[in-house]
Amino acid sequence: MPSREPLRTVLFDLDGTLADTxxxxxxxxxxxxxxxxxxxxxxxxxxxxxxxxxxxxxxxxxxxxxxxxxxxxxxxxxxxxxxxxLCLETRLFPGMETLLQAIENQGLNWGIVTNKPAWLTDPLVRAMDLHQRAVTVISGDTTPQRKPHPMPMLLACEQAACQPAECLYVGDAERDIQAGRAAGTHTLVALYGYIDDAQAAATWGADAAIDHPEQILPWLPAESRVGIASQ
CATH class of the missing domain: 1.10.150 (DNA polymerase; domain 1)
Incomplete structure (x- = not known):
């Protein structure tokens, strides 16, 4: 169920959540x-x-x-x-671009927290023309610890000027959910990402699981919930 706490920031894992790499x-x-x-x-x-x-x-x-x-x-x-x-066939997942626009149009912000090293993350984010839109990009070597440690999540929240309770983190790996929960953010499992049945995503303890980026919309303030079914 959507949080009662007003959200200010949506953070995404990169590979398998924000982008199909x-x-x-x-x-x-x-x-x-x-x-x-x-x-x-x-x-x-x-x-x-x-x-x-x-x-x-x-x-x-x-x-x-x-x-x-x-x-x-x-x-x-x-x-x-x-x-x-690096970015020949990589694309945002279907529906993700309009979701990002919905977040931005509402005056919220979004960012990326990935374990991918910065020397790969940064050029990929630039190649996708997302570098001026993301309020924060935390790579696997940005902090001394990486996911599942909460340190990258906490830095991302700081850079996004939000408290962890005002943040939603979306990821497709158990360490994503572990990191978000440890940091105090809300968490969603992106089932459309790189998950198979053997990974037992239902046991990870996320707040919910989604099959498509459009299912993130109910977690946003009502004014930002624009339809993305056509994307």
Whole structure:
């Protein structure tokens, strides 16, 4: 149910919540596998692991890699992604742009809290032309701790000039909900993101789960609830 506390800020996880980055992450992983002469993993196998970050994707593609070899593959994957695939097919999820406009039109603000490192987050946010709209962008290395620790969430609230109780955080991973709850924000699970049945999102303790960005609208002040079904 929507909060009785007036919301001032909506914060989003990046990969799998605000933006559909899986096609580009998959393309970079396939390029790495081809370089290494191993069969490429299908998109369906990779998609629901994207929110777990580059290391998880490399482990998925190269399960036997360890130590220095694993680290070499991980860095090569990230460099391929940054240099060639960062924002080729990445898009906001359907309905998200109009939701962002609804937030902005109401005089509320929004931002991003991601575990993606800043050297990947910042150019991606700029490429999507969101850098002047987001009131805060917190990356995985912005603070000494990253999600599920509440520190990134608390900094985002500070930069957004809101109290955690005035903030809604939307994410598609358990650590997102853990971080939001620890910081004192309201939390929503984005089921449209990179979640499969094995992740048991219903057990994460979020305030609610949503299947589409339009379902965030009831959490906003009434004046901002514009229809986005056509988006």
């Amino acid at each position: 899986a096609p580009d992450m998959h393309a970079a992983l396939v390029a790495l596998q081809r370089e290494q002469g191993v069969p490429a993993l299908p998109f369906e196998t990779v998609r629901n692991q994207v929110s777990n970050g580059g290391a998880a994707l490399v482990r998925l593609a190269f399960p036997d890699a360890e130590g220095d070899r694993f680290e070499t593959l991980r860095l090569r994957f990230l460099n391929l992604y940054a240099e060639h695939y």
